[in-house]
Amino acid sequence: MKSHHHPTSQVISYELEASIFSWEIAEGKTVEAWGFNxxxxxxxxRARxxxxxxxxxxxxxxxxxxIHWHGIRLPASMDGTGEVQKPIEPGEEFTYRFVVPDAGTFWYHSHANETFQMERGMYGGLIVxxxxxxxTDGEKVFLLDDMKLTAENEFTKPGWFIPRIMERHDGREGDTLLINGKENPTISIAGGQAERWRFINASSARYIQLYLxxxxxxxxxxxxxxxxxxxxxxxxxLTPGERIEIIAGPFTEGESFLIETLPYNRMTFLKAKRQTFATIQVGAQKPSVAYIPQILRKIEPLAEKEAPVSRKLKLSVGPSLKHGMDFLVNGDVHTSDQPVKVGELQVWEVANSSLMDHPFHLHGFFFQVIEENGEAPDYIAWKDTYNLPPRSRIKIAWMPDDRPGEWMYHCHILEHHAAGMMAHFEVV
Ligand code: C2O
Ligand code: CU
Incomplete structure (x- = not known):
């Protein structure tokens, strides 16, 4: 990338070509991936x-x-959903163009036939x-994922009724864990260094209890x-769709440890397990120049914990004759919600009345969780995806800035989204 004398006037161009290709996830283990380049x-x-x-x-x-640009506050027309653009047909192209107004760890992913396309690899990271x-002494970006494969390294098919219902309920989780497209790679960091590690959970449904x-x-x-x-x-x-940035290290020369997920019980049919993403090998000691300030930046709270609620959403799961179960927002599947007005502070209560977890994702805007089950949070953060455990309730505040158009929110367990747990709404 060129130098940045006038960062706000830089145009950064990329080309992504979506295709099917074979991808080696481990030595001698190849899958038929769908992905980019x-x-x-x-x-x-990367951009500034x-x-x-x-x-x-x-x-x-x-x-x-x-393509959806998860977390970017872009114009509605660039959001990559079926409400704001015609899908890019085979053989065709489309150019997305937008300013990246916020620094952070973002990602892009397919927003068409997601349970199929994302499972096969249609995603990548976007760092601002x-x-x-x-x-810090260095930076690493880790996209975490899993694949559900047969013994022949083929993606499993939905199958007959019971496995299909289970996958609809749990979301699609597989035993093949990937970190940047590889199974348990060895990653090195020099001893004595403090690095910035950015993690993105790009999986369909896996809850990652990140552990070093x-x-x-x-x-x-x-x-x-x-x-x-x-x-x-x-x-x-780290639930599906969420990102986390950490300072890792300093570690001691010669030591080695794993990046793992500890079991997180989210009431699935398949039991949560402790599993490995990667092996970290600490190399020769190097001097550090890292400086981690105690105040990273100021975050102004958008609203008090007591702020009056302007809208209530209820996430639930109900029986369905056709599918075994439906995933609902306010009692309906694939629904639409009332418009919100530019400049009017939104205070939404999101309640999960079901007996399973759901990561709630709002497109195009950041929110702050100002209350969770009656309590104020430990600290304020800007979020676009936030987990709701069974029978929990959060209050979020967000400001519709001047980007009118069609937006949506949904559960980021892709199978739940597909099974109806989503709503469109308009910013007017
Ligand atoms: Cu990353 Cu509509 O989602
Ligand atoms: Cu869900």
């Missing part, structure tokens, strides 16, 4: 806050596709860099960029 994940896109991103997408798949006091062999790490950012203060933890939950 013959790689899985697709190319990592304020740049214009221009991405030409060519569709060489046998079916239509569209900030100007900040934070200095018991080592402490600092969470510095979530979906919408940096937090106010670093949070020191040994594990963190």
């Amino acid at each position: 013959n790689q899985l994940p697709g190319p990592l896109l 806050k304020g740049d214009t991103l221009e991405v030409k997408v060519k569709n060489n798949l046998p079916e239509p596709t569209m 860099e900030e100007g900040t006091a934070l200095v 062999g018991g080592k402490e790490f600092k969470i510095i950012g979530t979906d919408g960029g940096l937090l106010e203060h670093p949070q020191t933890v040994t594990q963190v939950l």
